[in-house]
Amino acid sequence: MSAVDYSHEISVVEGKPALRELDDLIIKPLETKPNKNFLIALSITLGMLGFFVIGLGLTFYYGIGMWGNNNPVGWAFDIVNFVFWVGIGHAGTLISAILFLFRQKWRTGIARFAEGMTIFAVMTAALFPLIHIGRFWLPLYLMPYPNQHSLWVNFTSPLLWDVFAVSTYFTVSLIFWYVGLIPDFAILREKTENKIKKTIYSIFSLGWRFSNRHWQHYEMVYLILAGFATPLVLSVHTIVSFDFAVSILPGWHTTIFPPYFVAGAVFSGFAMVQNVLIIVRKIFHYEHIITLDTLEKMNKIMLLTGSLVGYAYGMEFFIAWYSGNPIEQFTFINRAFGPYAWAYWIMLTCNVVSPQLFWFKKIRRSIPIMFIVAVFVNVGMWFERFVIVVTSLANDFLPSSWAYYKPTYVDFMILIGSFGFFFTFILLFTKALPVVSMAEVKAVVDGAQPSHHDH
Amino acid sequence: MSDKILYGYSAIFDKPDDIIKAAKTVAEHGYKKYDVNTPYPIHGMNNAMKLKPSKLGYISLIVGLSGALAAILTMWWMSAVDYPIVYGGKPFFSFPAYIPVVFEVTVLSASIATVLAMLFIFFKFPNNSHPLQGTEYLKKVSSDKYGIIILADDEKYNENEVKNLFQSLNASELEPIYWDNDEINHKHKIFEPKFILFLVVVAILNSGAVYFVYNKLLFMVPFNWMMEQERQNVQQKSLIFSDGFGMRTPVEGTIARGHLPYQFYGKPDLAGEKLINPIPVSKSSLKLGQEKYDTYCSPCHDYHGTGQSRLNGQFPNPPSLHSEKLRSWSDGRIFAVITEGQNVMPSYSTQLTEDERWAVINYIRVLQRAMNAKESDIK
Structure with missing residues (x-):
């Protein structure tokens, strides 16, 4: 490698494109008719969504007895999927809020898309508790509202905290996303010739006029929202982990769960964002906006969080041994060598071993390899939740009630369907809204900011 | 311009x-x-x-x-x-x-x-x-x-x-x-009557829909499937079982809690050998025994166990409980008699629970001791 020039910051957008070109490039998918590839992709995701509808229809008609859940494994695919999708949703806010606070400019190219993924992932995740309560049309009982029973919800229950955490997270992410979209809606409003589109964009842009007296407050709000979203994103998966950690089941009842879950969530979220962005940048020719450097930085974060997750796996075993508690020790040995050993070793290979490849710069910068690694990470993180939920329940305190959990075809329909649900929204998003924040990207192009010779 | x-x-x-x-x-x-x-x-x-x-x-x-x-x-x-x-x-x-x-x-x-x-x-x-x-x-x-x-x-x-x-x-x-x-000339459109009317209509429709869903729809088929489930009441005709009875007899060999069946029918001597009185002698057990003895036994056996009771002459007199033979019987042997009956005496297993029978036996021992007191007992 040649010597690196540290005398000036490397631009996060390559090639110093003209601002107008950037606008046109980002708006292009919105102005053109969907092509054949898009329609093929959409029909695939809609087909998967069809599985979802049928799986849920069977569940609602016949009851959740259609699932493989048994006694003692009362929580299975539905909670695994819930935790998995909430975890996917963590990358967006991390990118838009935490990296914003750290002034990481490379986030601008991917923030909008990651935030969109957050919203769709949380929507997908929120379906699962609703399905799991059995009577999905009565979610109102989750909220403290004056009802005919004069009863209130149990504020000391982690499941109730979950309701507040996930709904707050969804609302704040949506607000954050919308605030970021307002200037872009205004750009679209100024650009479009179509009368209907102009009306829609006018409504959503609220009359934004790029005034600096507005930008000043706008930037402050962005900072405040980032400040709120940062602890919020950490709190959400912490509270999700409380669903397990506050119980007394061996394998769940550990204090390492909150940080371990948050690291895992960021890990899987980044893997999913990376996977989808690799495809998006290729199709829409955004290679100079979502650069290889950006992807490399994401890989570094995956290496870090993947190592944290690996450390947590090791620490769980250490604490089980160090505690001297035979039940705890059994649980962990049973995880690695018991009836679900296959799931455990899939998880360990995908989550701990595969991201270690990112120590090599060549691999970090090779798009096919990083794509495969990120797919592995997603598989592994799904299995992590499966291992945590199912192994602890299947072999609990009372050996007479042990039972092996086997998912049914309905479980798999819902799992596949949830991906269809998520990716259908992603596809529609790429055609309906600018997937890169125009205002933010333009601000970080070389020469877009005044030269600071007077400072 | x-x-x-x-x-x-x-x-x-x-x-x-x-x-x-x-x-x-x-x-x-x-x-x-x-x-x-x-x-x-x-x-x-x-x-x-x-x-x-x-x-x-x-x-x-x-x-x-x-x-x-x-x-x-x-x-x-x-x-x-x-x-x-x-x-x-x-x-x-x-x-x-x-x-x-x-x-x-x-x-x-x-x-x-x-x-x-x-x-x-x-x-x-x-x-x-x-x-x-x-x-x-x-x-x-x-x-x-x-x-x-x-x-x-x-x-x-x-x-x-x-x-x-x-x-x-x-x-x-x-x-x-x-x-x-x-x-x-622009005025805020939100104050136009049309817009306010629109809001009112939306509010009415929305609250009406919520009311309908939560107070009507959920009580209709099929959403009422948890509230209205088919069930079998006692003494109702069953649609499931071939004999048409809603109430079912327990499986053969079923034992109710605390009701282990008596194993020594027809073998009173064996019972006397094997059975051991589980009720320790205490004030409360003697009191219970006295109460039950006075109620069920005294009509024939007399309050003191002599056999000369108030029904004297109407039934064949039972033998005295103070005979040498009875005093040498084990508790289990007496238990067999109370449970099974003997000669004219019927079984008292339905009147007295097992514990009550043992308490009665304890009380009989008291009566026997009282009628045949030794010198040492007086001190």
Whole structure:
């Protein structure tokens, strides 16, 4: 490698494109008719969504007895999927809020898309508790509202905290996303010739006029929202982990769960964002906006969080041994060598071993390899939740009630369907809204900011 | 053209450095009512325009703290005042367990309030009828140009002076901006009766739909499937079992709790060998034994066990309980007689529970001892 020039910051957008070109490039998918590839992709995701509808229809008609859940494994695919999708949703806010606070400019190219993924992932995740309560049309009982029973919800229950955490997270992410979209809606409003589109964009842009007296407050709000979203994103998966950690089941009842879950969530979220962005940048020719450097930085974060997750796996075993508690020790040995050993070793290979490849710069910068690694990470993180939920329940305190959990075809329909649900929204998003924040990207192009010779 | 009302005079610049310089100069010239429009926030512009820091942070602080307080008070009232329930041995007001909800409510209320305050109070949005809307100027500054506009109602406004100022700053384009007629006559549409009527209709439809779903729909087929389930009542005809009986006899060999069947029918001697009195002699067991003996045994056996009872002559007299033979019988042997009956005496297993029978035996022992007291007993 040649010597690196540290005398000036490397631009996060390559090639110093003209601002107008950037606008046109980002708006292009919105102005053109969907092509054949898009329609093929959409029909695939809609087909998967069809599985979802049928799986849920069977569940609602016949009851959740259609699932493989048994006694003692009362929580299975539905909670695994819930935790998995909430975890996917963590990358967006991390990118838009935490990296914003750290002034990481490379986030601008991917923030909008990651935030969109957050919203769709949380929507997908929120379906699962609703399905799991059995009577999905009565979610109102989750909220403290004056009802005919004069009863209130149990504020000391982690499941109730979950309701507040996930709904707050969804609302704040949506607000954050919308605030970021307002200037872009205004750009679209100024650009479009179509009368209907102009009306829609006018409504959503609220009359934004790029005034600096507005930008000043706008930037402050962005900072405040980032400040709120940062602890919020950490709190959400912490509270999700409380669903397990506050119980007394061996394998769940550990204090390492909150940080371990948050690291895992960021890990899987980044893997999913990376996977989808690799495809998006290729199709829409955004290679100079979502650069290889950006992807490399994401890989570094995956290496870090993947190592944290690996450390947590090791620490769980250490604490089980160090505690001297035979039940705890059994649980962990049973995880690695018991009836679900296959799931455990899939998880360990995908989550701990595969991201270690990112120590090599060549691999970090090779798009096919990083794509495969990120797919592995997603598989592994799904299995992590499966291992945590199912192994602890299947072999609990009372050996007479042990039972092996086997998912049914309905479980798999819902799992596949949830991906269809998520990716259908992603596809529609790429055609309906600018997937890169125009205002933010333009601000970080070389020469877009005044030269600071007077400072 | 001249009958239009002037809103302001605008200039377009091509470079961010130029717009910073322009903003600084305009501010130094003492103009108050002017604005800079840029496609993205320009670093250093707030200083150049000498803007005071945004006060939105105070709104977040106040609303956030109020949200936190409201959450705590709500949870306290709900779980410690209105309907207190003990959960997991925790106090009614268990603050540590409320922290997650308090945090979430704080973030939620503060975020919503800050954004709403910015959009609707600070910016007075939505406003799609501002004079800048629909101008070429806004089109340019939305994309890649940097604009500055000095408003006509500024105290120092003078068209020629402003023009010269902009020209001296090397503006690439100059343009006066006028009010459109519909922009002047614009009124907020939210106060139109049509819009208010629309809101009322939406509110009625919405609340009606919620009422219907929660009070009617959920009690209809198939949503009532949990409330209205088929079930079998006692003494009802069964549609499932072939014999038509709703009530089922227990499986053969079923034993009710505490009712181990008597194993020594017809073998009283074996019973005397194997059975051991499980009831220790105590005041309460003797009292129970006396009560049961007086009720069930004394009519024939007499209160003292002599066999000369008040039914004397109406039934064959039972033998005395004080005979040598009876005194040498084990407790189990007597138990067999009470359970099975003997000669004319019927079984008392339905009148006396097992424990009561053993208590009666204890009491019989007392009677036997009393009738055959030794010297040592008197002391």
